[in-house]
Amino acid sequence: MARIYMGKRKMLGKHVLLIVLCCIYLIPLYSLTLAAFRPGRDLLRYGITLKTLIPTDLHLETFRGLFTIRDGIYFTWFGNSVVLMLIQTVLALFFSSFVAYGLSVYQFKGKKIVTTLVIFLMLVPIQILILPLYKLMITINLIDTFFGVFLPMIVSPFAIFFFKQYIDGIPRDLIDAGRIDGLSEYGIYFRIVMPIMPPAFSAMAIFMSMQSWNNFLWPLIVLRSGTKFTLPIGLNTLLTPYASGYDLLIIGALAATLPIIIVFIFFQRYFISGLTSGGVKG
Amino acid sequence: MSAKRIHTSMQIAPYVFILPFIASFLIFYLYPIISTFIMGFQQVYPGQVEFIGLQNYQKLNNPEFKVALFNSFRYTVYTIALLIPIPLFLSVLLNSGNRNMNTVYRSILYIPSLVSIVVAGTIMRLLFASSTKSIVNTLVVFFGGEARQWLLAGPSQAMILLLVLALWRWVGVNIIYFLSGLQSIPEELYEAADIDGASSFQKLKRITIPLLKPTTIFVTTISIFGGFAMFEESFILWAGKPSPNNVGLTMVGHLYNKGFQEGEMGMASAIGIILLIIVFSLSLTFLKMFGFFENEGRR
Numbered sequence: 001m002a003r004i005y006m007g008k009r010k011m012l013g014k015h016v017l018l019i020v021l022c023c024i025y026l027i028p029l030y031s032l033t034l035a036a037f038r039p040g041r042d043l044l045r046y047g048i049t050l051k052t053l054i055p056t057d058l059h060l061e062t063f064r065g066l067f068t069i070r071d072g073i074y075f076t077w078f079g080n081s082v083v084l085m086l087i088q089t090v091l092a093l094f095f096s097s098f099v100a101y102g103l104s105v106y107q108f109k110g111k112k113i114v115t116t117l118v119i120f121l122m123l124v125p126i127q128i129l130i131l132p133l134y135k136l137m138i139t140i141n142l143i144d145t146f147f148g149v150f151l152p153m154i155v156s157p158f159a160i161f162f163f164k165q166y167i168d169g170i171p172r173d174l175i176d177a178g179r180i181d182g183l184s185e186y187g188i189y190f191r192i193v194m195p196i197m198p199p200a201f202s203a204m205a206i207f208m209s210m211q212s213w214n215n216f217l218w219p220l221i222v223l224r225s226g227t228k229f230t231l232p233i234g235l236n237t238l239l240t241p242y243a244s245g246y247d248l249l250i251i252g253a254l255a256a257t258l259p260i261i262i263v264f265i266f267f268q269r270y271f272i273s274g275l276t277s278g279g280v281k282g
Numbered sequence: 283m284s285a286k287r288i289h290t291s292m293q294i295a296p297y298v299f300i301l302p303f304i305a306s307f308l309i310f311y312l313y314p315i316i317s318t319f320i321m322g323f324q325q326v327y328p329g330q331v332e333f334i335g336l337q338n339y340q341k342l343n344n345p346e347f348k349v350a351l352f353n354s355f356r357y358t359v360y361t362i363a364l365l366i367p368i369p370l371f372l373s374v375l376l377n378s379g380n381r382n383m384n385t386v387y388r389s390i391l392y393i394p395s396l397v398s399i400v401v402a403g404t405i406m407r408l409l410f411a412s413s414t415k416s417i418v419n420t421l422v423v424f425f426g427g428e429a430r431q432w433l434l435a436g437p438s439q440a441m442i443l444l445l446v447l448a449l450w451r452w453v454g455v456n457i458i459y460f461l462s463g464l465q466s467i468p469e470e471l472y473e474a475a476d477i478d479g480a481s482s483f484q485k486l487k488r489i490t491i492p493l494l495k496p497t498t499i500f501v502t503t504i505s506i507f508g509g510f511a512m513f514e515e516s517f518i519l520w521a522g523k524p525s526p527n528n529v530g531l532t533m534v535g536h537l538y539n540k541g542f543q544e545g546e547m548g549m550a551s552a553i554g555i556i557l558l559i560i561v562f563s564l565s566l567t568f569l570k571m572f573g574f575f576e577n578e579g580r581r
Contacts (some may be wrong), residue, residue, distance in 0.1 A: 010482075014375050015383070021372075022390040028405045028450060029393070031417070035408060047411020050420055095302045102299020106292070114300055121311060123503065123565070125511030127534045128554050131541045132314035132321070155306035185295035214398040216514050221542065232400040239404065239521040253401040260396045268389060272458055 029257070036254040037062050040246030062251050069248045076227055077234035078256070080146075084219075084230060085212040088150040092208050093201055095155050100163030101189050105175060118164075121157040127217060134221050144224040152218070159204050166200040167193065203270045210260060210271075231256045315558070321551035328545075338552035347553070349528045350536035356441060357532065358509025361448050362502055368449075369456035370498070374490060376457065377464045388461070392454030403518025406447050407433070433520060440516075440529035447515055456501055463497030464490070499572050503565050510561045513538060533557050 031048045037058040066074045103115055126133075133152060134143075142148030170193065178188040216232045223229055229237070235256065238249035264271055322339070325332045372391070376384045394402065410418045412431040419429040432439050467490065475485050491498075513534035520530050524539075531539075533553060541550030 011379060014379065018372075018375065018387045022387055025391055025394060025450065025453075028402070028409065029397070031409060032401070032405050035405075043408060046413040047416035048405075048408040049413075049415040049417060051415075053417065095306075099300050099303040102296045106296035106299070108293070108296040111296070114303065117307065118303070121307070123507050124311065125507050125561070127511040127513055128537075128557055128561075129311070129314040129318070131537065131547065131550050131554060132317040133310065134542075135317070135547075136309070136314065152306075152310040155302050155310075157303075160303060185291055186298070189299075210396060214396075216399055232398045235398075235400045235404070236518070236522070239400075239407075239518070249404060253398075253404055257397055257401050261393060264389075264393065264396055268385075271392075 029261075032250065032254055032257070034058070036251045038250075040244065040248075040250065043250060044241070044246045062247065063255075065247050065251055066255060069244070073226065073234070074248060074252055074255075077229050077231045080228060081213060081230040081232075081256075084146055084149060085209050087146070088153055088212045089205055089208045091150065091154040092156050092159055093204060096159035096204075097163040097167075097194070097197060097201070098189070099155065100160045101167055101193055103160070104164045104167035105172070115164075118157045118160050122161060126152075130217065130221055133218075137222060143222060144228060145222075146228070148222040149215075149219050149230075150212075153212070153215075156208070159208065162204055163197075163200055166197065170196065202267075203273045206263070206267055206270045210263075213260060318551045318554045318558075321547055322555050324548050324551075326547035334548070338548045339556075341549055342552055342556070346528060346531070347536060350531045350533050350553075353437075353441075353529075353531055354510050354512065354533040357444060357448075357512055358506060360441065360445055361452075361509050362505045364445065364449060365452055365456055365505060366498060366501060369453050369501075370460050370491075370494065372453070373457045373460035373464060374486065377461060388454070388457060390454075391457055394450045395452060395455045397451070399514045400518055402447060402451060403515060406443065406450075407519060407521070410443055434526050437527070437529045440525065443519060444512075444515055444530070447519070459497055459501050460494065463494045467493045495572065499569065502568060506565050506568065507561055510534075510557060510564075 031053060034055055035043055035048055035052055037060055038052055039059060039062075043052075066072070103111065103118070137143050137148045142151065174192060174196075175188055178192045183191060214232060215230070216236075219230050219233050220236065223233055226234070226237070231252070235249055235252055238245040238252070323333060323335060325334045325337075376388055408416070410416065410432040412434065413419070414423070414429040418432065423429055430439060432443055471489050471493075472485060475489060480488070511534055512532050516525065516530035516532055516535055517538075519525075525531060534557070537550045537553040537557070540546040540553065
């Protein structure tokens with residue numbers, strides 16, 4: 001699909017520009033990878049230096065720190081992140097698609113207001129609401145619990161919007177056929193619509209797991225005890241002026257980042273479609 | 283099932299389906315917004331609340347708040363100025379030529395957005411470390427500049443760091459938005475332009491940019507929200523501590539400090555309300571300026 005046809009020289013220019021740019025964009029992650037095998041005290045003192053970037057004299061034993069430093073608390077954080085990600089993603093997929101189905105197939109009073117509200121809420125940054133949400137969590141006793149972290153996230157306006165667009169594309173005959181077969185309205189959703197939604201589910205699942213995995217501000221506010229921290233919150237506590245913190249911080253940061261990049265490489269398509277259908281279509 | 287029962291259930295069912303959204307809206311959006319609004323007029327002590335009118339808003343007339351407002355505003359303007367033209371240009375490049383190579387480029391530019399802010403901020407801290415040996419200082423000296431303590435030097439250096447971080451993380455995401463916009467432009471337009479002998483630049487100016495308007499409006503709107511909501515970046519860069527002379531203080535950072543560190547819930551709420559008003563009026567003005575609502579009406 002060559003839209004703007006380019007001459008050979010221009011084509012070469014394009015590749016040179018993009019290759020240089022890509023190299024620059026890879027520097028931070030390349031640095032992280034090599035820094036992870038350097039002593040924390042050097043990093044704390046000098047930062048990432050030219051010497052860090054030359055892959056010699058690597059201390060491969062640093063990864064042992066993941067298991068030994070603070071009795072291996074790293075894997076507690078890792079586990080917490082995984083558990084929260086699974087719960088949050090599964091619940092968000094279910095509730096958001098449930099709502100989306102209602103908004104897509106029925107005509108009812110208030111439909112327009114609710115649809116507008118969904119679009120509007122996609123834009124409200126949660127950062128503005130953290131203070132009253134925090135007070136609410138205190139009132140209902142959910143501070144320092146996983147419930148408190150995922151409860152406000154399980155009905156996602158973004159996911160509703162995404163699923164609504166997908167369900168809009170399902171032929172109405174299919175739904176009517178279900179009614180003729182005597183299925184209840186909910187039966188139609190569970191037996192007919194849900195089984196044809198896996199493509200949409202996988203796109204959103206990847207997108208939401210990633211968001212949950214990287215979620216920072218809200219868990220930072222809700223979670224208090226070190227054993228309940230998720231990875232980003234735990235790693236954040238290591239940003240101290242002590243070398244022992246850096247020993248775990250850098251290798252831990254690498255171990256937290258690699259899984260997402262690996263998942264991305266295998267499921268790229270889903271990442272991209274999850275992202276763009278929430279945006280504008282032409 | 284009788285026809286009548288189906289009819290009743292079809293009338294009730296939609297409300298059952300949207301119930302989770304309504305509940306979540308009431309509890310997690312409407313209630314917080316209303317309670318922020320009310321708290322903005324209160325002095326909140328533990329277990330005791332006093333109505334103090336507009337005092338919280340009057341107290342915001344202080345240098346710290348102004349710095350926070352100025353920083354957030356500056357950050358938003360700069361990120362829009364950088365994160366629209368650069369991704370737009372790159373997406374045009376990525377929309378032509380060898381598909382496989384383009385996918386590789388696109389993926390590499392997109393990967394940074396998958397990295398947690400804690401990790402991204404930590405890497406930036408280390409790349410921009412104060413020591414003369416740090417990689418950025420080495421480069422700066424190599425090109426004839428002076429080594430700096432980037433995090434401590436001053437407002438311009440702080441802004442440069444925040445913008446480098448934003449560019450690293452978000453260029454790839456915006457490229458994807460623009461690419462999806464580009465894919466909806468009909469090929470025939472370019473073919474017709476070729477027949478008329480239009481240059482690449484003319485095609486970009488006359489076809490691509492005007493037809494990408496909906497995407498540009500969308501990206502600008504999310505950038506306004508994102509820019510004013512920025513907090514985590516500066517929180518990590520300065521390791522959770524106040525930055526010297528508040529060079530990295532943002533509106534949300536100020537809200538966080540007042541509400542969570544100093545226990546000034548009332549003032550923090552006032553900041554939240556001002557933030558909400560700024561963000562919404564800016565994006566509404568912007569959408570109106572570009573005739574977004576007219577188009578909606580006509581459809």
